[in-house]
Amino acid sequence: MERLPQVAAAIALPIxxxxxxxxxxxxxxxxxxxxxxxxLRPWIWVGPALAFVGFFLVAPSIETxxxxxxxxxxxxxxxxxxxxxIATDPTVHIALRxxxxxxxxxxxxxxxxxxxxxxxxxxxxxxxPAKSLVFLPQAISFTAxxxxxxxxxxxxPPGIEQTGTLNAVVTAFGGEPQPWLTLAPGNNIAxxxxxxxxWAGFATVILSAALKGIPVELxxxxxxxxxxxxxxxxxxxxxxxxxTITVVATTLVIFALKAFDIVYVMxxxxxxxxxxxxxxxxxAFSAHNIGRxxxxxxxxxxxxxxxLLFNIRRFRAQEAIR
Amino acid sequence: MxxxxxxxxLPVHVAIVALVLLWTIPTLATIVNSFxxxxxxxxxxxxxxxxxxxxxxxxxYQRVLTTNNMGPxxxxxxxxxxxxxxxxxxxxxxxxxxxxxxxxxFRNTLFLFLVGLLVVPLQITLVPxxxxxxxxxxxxxxPAIWLAHTGxxxxxxxxxxxxxxxxxxKELFEASALDGAGTLTTFFRLVLPLSVPALASLAIFQFLWxxxxxxxxxxxxGGTQDVxxxxxxxxGLVNSLGQDWQRxxxxxxxxxxxxxxxxxxxxxxxxxxxxxxxxxx
Numbered sequence: 001m002e003r004l005p006q007v008a009a010a011i012a013l014p015i016x017x018x019x020x021x022x023x024x025x026x027x028x029x030x031x032x033x034x035x036x037x038x039x040l041r042p043w044i045w046v047g048p049a050l051a052f053v054g055f056f057l058v059a060p061s062i063e064t065x066x067x068x069x070x071x072x073x074x075x076x077x078x079x080x081x082x083x084x085x086i087a088t089d090p091t092v093h094i095a096l097r098x099x100x101x102x103x104x105x106x107x108x109x110x111x112x113x114x115x116x117x118x119x120x121x122x123x124x125x126x127x128x129p130a131k132s133l134v135f136l137p138q139a140i141s142f143t144a145x146x147x148x149x150x151x152x153x154x155x156x157p158p159g160i161e162q163t164g165t166l167n168a169v170v171t172a173f174g175g176e177p178q179p180w181l182t183l184a185p186g187n188n189i190a191x192x193x194x195x196x197x198x199w200a201g202f203a204t205v206i207l208s209a210a211l212k213g214i215p216v217e218l219x220x221x222x223x224x225x226x227x228x229x230x231x232x233x234x235x236x237x238x239x240x241x242x243x244t245i246t247v248v249a250t251t252l253v254i255f256a257l258k259a260f261d262i263v264y265v266m267x268x269x270x271x272x273x274x275x276x277x278x279x280x281x282x283x284a285f286s287a288h289n290i291g292r293x294x295x296x297x298x299x300x301x302x303x304x305x306x307x308l309l310f311n312i313r314r315f316r317a318q319e320a321i322r
Numbered sequence: 323m324x325x326x327x328x329x330x331x332l333p334v335h336v337a338i339v340a341l342v343l344l345w346t347i348p349t350l351a352t353i354v355n356s357f358x359x360x361x362x363x364x365x366x367x368x369x370x371x372x373x374x375x376x377x378x379x380x381x382x383y384q385r386v387l388t389t390n391n392m393g394p395x396x397x398x399x400x401x402x403x404x405x406x407x408x409x410x411x412x413x414x415x416x417x418x419x420x421x422x423x424x425x426x427x428f429r430n431t432l433f434l435f436l437v438g439l440l441v442v443p444l445q446i447t448l449v450p451x452x453x454x455x456x457x458x459x460x461x462x463x464x465p466a467i468w469l470a471h472t473g474x475x476x477x478x479x480x481x482x483x484x485x486x487x488x489x490x491x492k493e494l495f496e497a498s499a500l501d502g503a504g505t506l507t508t509f510f511r512l513v514l515p516l517s518v519p520a521l522a523s524l525a526i527f528q529f530l531w532x533x534x535x536x537x538x539x540x541x542x543x544g545g546t547q548d549v550x551x552x553x554x555x556x557x558g559l560v561n562s563l564g565q566d567w568q569r570x571x572x573x574x575x576x577x578x579x580x581x582x583x584x585x586x587x588x589x590x591x592x593x594x595x596x597x598x599x600x601x602x603x
Contacts, residue, residue, distance in 0.1 A: 003397050010464060011404050018412045026506050041505060042426035049417035049476055050432070056473025057439055060447035067449060113341075120338040123331075130338055132589065134345045139585035141534030143553040144574040147560065148352045151368070151571065163367050165351055197348065205593050250441075258443050261536045265557050277445055277537075284449050285541070297446040308441050315437045 021048070061301070068294035082295035092296070095274040099303075101188050102195075102256040102275065109196045110252050111245060114203025118211055119233075121204070131208060135201030142198060146265030149194045153180040184272040191273055194262050199255070203248050210244040211237070247314075250307050257303055276300050349578075356382055356571035363568035382572035390563070391547060391555050392573050399533060399551040399577075401464055406471035406532045411524055413472060414479030415517075419509055421480065422487035423495060433484070439477040447474075448541050455542060462546040470542055471532050479524055482595065486520035487513060523595025526588050533581050552577040 025044045029037045071078050086092045117134055121127040137145065154164030158177055162168040167177040180190040214237065222232050260277040267273045269282070276296060284293035354368040357378040362371070371377065387393040420426070421433050451470065452461070460466040490513065498508045514521070536553040543549050545558075556573050563569060585592065 003401070007397070007401050007404070010401050010468075011408065014405050014409045014468065015412065018409065018416075022416060023506065026504075039426075042420045042424040042429075045420035045424065046417045046426075046432070048413045049480060052413060052469075052473040053436070053439065053476055056451060056470060057442060057444075057447060057477070060450035061442065063450035064446050117338070117341055120334055120341070123334050124338055130342050132586075133342050135589070136349065136582065136585070137345065139530060139581040140349070140578045141536065141553050141581070143534070143536050143556050144578045145348075147556065147570045147574040148348045150567075151351055151355060151363075152348055161366055163364065165347065165367065165369075168367050168369070197345065200345065202596065205596055209593075209597050254441050254443075258445065260445075261553075264536065265560055277443070280445055281537070290449055294449060297443070297449075300443050301446050304441055304443060308438050311441060312434060312438055315434070 018048070064294045064297050067290055068298050070291050072289040072291050074290050078291065082291045083299075085292060086295050086299065091274060092276075092279060094272055095269075095276050095279045098188050098273060098275050099257060099259070101185075102192055102259050103253055105189065105192050106195050106199075106256045106259075107249055107252040109192070110199045110203050111249060113196060113200040114207050114248070115241075115245075117200065117204045118208035119237075121208065122211060131201070131204055134204050137198045138201045140198070142194070142261035143265050145194055145198055146262050149190075149197075150181075150266065153190055155179040155181075181267055182271045187267065187271055188273055191262055191266055194266070195255070195259065199252065203252075206244060206248050207241060210241055214240050250310060254304060254307055257300065276303075352571050352574055355568070356575050358382075358568075360566060360568040363571070382569045383576070385566075386559075386569050386573045386576065390559055390569065390573065391550070392552060392576055394548075395550055395552045395555040396576065398549055399553075402467050402471075402539070402549075402551050403529060403532045405464075405468045406475075407525055407528045409468060410472040410475040410479050410528060411521060414476055414483050414524075415509075415514065415521070417476075417480050418483035418487050419513060421484045422490075436477045436480055440481060444474050444538070448537075452541055461542065462544045462549060464549060466542045467539060470538055471528075471535070474538070475528050475531065479528065482524055483517070483520060486517055490516055519591060519594060522588065522591040526584060526592045527595055529584060530581055 022044070026041075029040050029044065032040065067074055068082055069077060069079060071081075117131070121130045124130065140148070151163070152165045153167075154162075155167055155177055156162050156164075158171075162171050162177055164177075164180075166180065171177055178186075181187050218236055218240075219232055222236055227235070258277050259275050260281070263269055263273055263275050263278050264281075269275070269278045277300065280293050280296040280300065283289050283296060287293075351368045354371055355363050357380065358368070358371050359377065359379055359381065362377060387396075421429060455461045455466050460469075494512060494516075495508065498512055503511070533551075534553065535551075536557060539551050539554050540557075543551075543554065545554065547555075550558075552573075556570065556577060559570055559573060560567070
């Protein structure tokens with residue numbers, strides 16, 4: 001309770017500072033001639049945002065590129081040595097392979113689950129509650145989700161009562177219990193499933209909204225022409241959903257590339273489950289090799305550039321329509 | 323209706339109920355386990371607790387809240403999250419207003435640049451920002467993480483708000499100018515009140531993102547227990563609890579409680595925000 005004043009101050013002070021800034025700045029430019037004021041005003045309003053973005057995103061990105069060309073302690077220039085090292089480092093190779101697994105399986109499974117749930121929920125009267133329940137894990141941190149799923153994957157040797165939900169189901173059907181989190185390479189899939197669980201609701205909500213945007217007449221016309229459900233889905237629903245699917249997919253690919261929390265909490269990269277973001281974290285904050293960590297960060301950025309360009313193109317197309 | 327009749331409703335119902343169960347069971351299992359004694363969690367599955375004799379206890383909650391720092395961490399999470407939600411929204415609203423309704427050189431180029439920044443991984447910024455923080459002595463303080471979350475949250479916040487502000491009818495601004503309203507009045511009396519839905523959905527996004535963040539807190543708070551949010555404390559417990567790891571169930575539920583309440587209460591805004599952010603044409 002003695003913390004409450006601190007929390008209250010933490011909330012009030014930054015807001016007061018921002019309001020103070022905008023009122024004082026507007027008051028100050030009030031003394032300048034009309035022409036100057038019109039020129040200055042936009043910069044007053046975008047100024048703080050540009051400063052934040054410049055300080056926290058733009059400048060550090062450039063700095064990281066410079067650091068990637070220097071040695072572990074950033075004391076001498078080493079050219080592309082760090083890039084050569086990571087290109088030949090087997091731990092980086094495993095991390096890269098796992099990120100590819102993440103991109104393909106995570107993106108694919110989330111889209112598949114989202115599509116199936118959206119399509120099915122559309123046909124039942126309890127659509128709202130059903131979608132809400134699937135959406136719920138989106139609110140839970142992956143740190144908590146990792147913990148939650150440790151109890152799903154828990155393993156006891158054969159013959160002992162299984163406490164993990166998954167192994168209990170497997171043994172109930174006469175199978176052998178599996179150590180899901182330590183058995184490579186399947187353990188990557190076990191980790192990816194946690195993320196799929198967390199994100200499927202996101203895909204469901206967006207795809208469901210897009211589905212409802214498709215005119216009913218289109219479906220009915222096709223059915224009148226004798227098309228069955230599968231044909232209607234393949235020839236009408238899916239093509240019309242494609243733009244939305246693409247947008248959702250880009251968000252998912254970005255998440256898969258940056259995957260960190262789940263792996264950090266559940267296996268910490270052991271048993272061949274390492275990913276690029278975790279590799280970078282370990283190089284920077286455990287091994288203290290700033291040069292190599294920065295090179296890995298640049299590699300991550302390079303992998304994201306295609307998505308970045310795609311987004312910019314899409315945005316330009318949107319603006320052209322406006 | 324004709325669809326469900328032709329497919330036969332039963333398989334559809336079975337499939338959707340099965341999927342919803344599949345998505346609910348992990349959370350449900352954790353809640354049930356969190357109220358069981360650690361010995362019971364370690365020796366039998368959560369489902370065995372659903373039949374008599376019932377053996378529930380709040381011991382796990384008492385223990386993690388007092389001896390495992392989850393209590394102070396809850397307050398830390400609040401202290402981190404509230405300013406780190408409000409500040410970026412305020413800064414973004416100023417900027418979005420200018421991007422939507424003022425003309426200035428490089429406006430479109432700058433905005434396109436922000437669209438590009440939407441996907442830049444924050445990992446690339448960690449080391450340089452940390453170095454600056456260390457030299458300023460900001461490491462392990464609340465302002466360090468408020469400022470960082472503001473910077474990282476801004477591209478999305480500006481993008482969402484600018485699209486919303488820009489879609490407000492032009493006539494409103496013309497009428498407001500005719501009435502002699504200045505820039506400040508128009509912003510605070512017209513733009514902000516009309517944008518409550520967008521501001522609300524952004525607030526939920528940013529709140530969930532900061533509350534659930536592990537990486538940023540891990541780096542800039544440097545594992546200092548006095549300021550650690552629940553995600554950091556919990557990931558530490560994963561390693562340190564050892565035999566008592568069953569108590570993590572209670573920790574997980576404590577950390578998920580507030581976002582779940584926010585989420586369930588304000589889901590409508592969250593959904594509309596997701597849709598505006600990603601499928602807006």
